[in-house]
Amino acid sequence: MNQKGAPRATPMVLSSDALVTAAALVLGSFAGWLDLTNTEVQVPALAVLVFAFTLGLVRPSRAWLSALLIGICIPAAQAIGLIFAFRAPYGIDASTLRWSFLALVPAAIGALLGAVVRRLVPRPV
Numbered sequence: 001m002n003q004k005g006a007p008r009a010t011p012m013v014l015s016s017d018a019l020v021t022a023a024a025l026v027l028g029s030f031a032g033w034l035d036l037t038n039t040e041v042q043v044p045a046l047a048v049l050v051f052a053f054t055l056g057l058v059r060p061s062r063a064w065l066s067a068l069l070i071g072i073c074i075p076a077a078q079a080i081g082l083i084f085a086f087r088a089p090y091g092i093d094a095s096t097l098r099w100s101f102l103a104l105v106p107a108a109i110g111a112l113l114g115a116v117v118r119r120l121v122p123r124p125v
Contacts, residue, residue: 020059024069027051031070032077035100039089044074048103049110056114063111071107075100 031051035044048070055066078100081092090096 016059017062020055020062020066021069024051024055024066025073027055028070028073029077031103032073035074035103036077036081036086036088036092045103045106048074049106052107052110053114056111057118058114060115060118063115067104067107067111070111071104074103
C-alpha cells in the first residue's frame with residue numbers, strides 16, 4: 001500500500017509459459033511464411049520440426065502446446081493465403097489447405113523428442 005491507502009502497482013512479469021507460447025506463435029508464423037514462399041515442402045517441414053524440438057526442450061511440460069501452435073500455423077497461413085488470393089509458387093486451393101494439416105506430425109515429433117531429450121539429459125549442477 002502506498003501513503004494514500006491505494007494498493008501498490010506491481011510490475012507485470014511474464015511467465016515462462018507465456019513466453020514459450022509467444023515464441024511458438026512467432027516461430028510458427030515464420031514457418032507458415034516459409035511454406036507460402038517455397039516450392040518444396042522440406043524447408044517448412046524442417047523448420048516446424050526444429051522449432052517444435054527447441055520449444056519442447058525449453059519447456060517439456062508444455063511440449064504438446066508448442067507442437068499444436070507451431071503445427072497449426074501452417075494451415076493458418078494456407079487459409080490466409082487462400083482468403084487473400086496469395087500467389088504461392090505451388091498455388092493454394094482447398095486440397096493444399098487440407099494437406100497442410102500434416103504439418104502437425106513433424107511438430108508433434110519434434111516437440112516430443114525435445115521433451116524426451118530434456119528429461120534424459122542430466123542438468124548441470
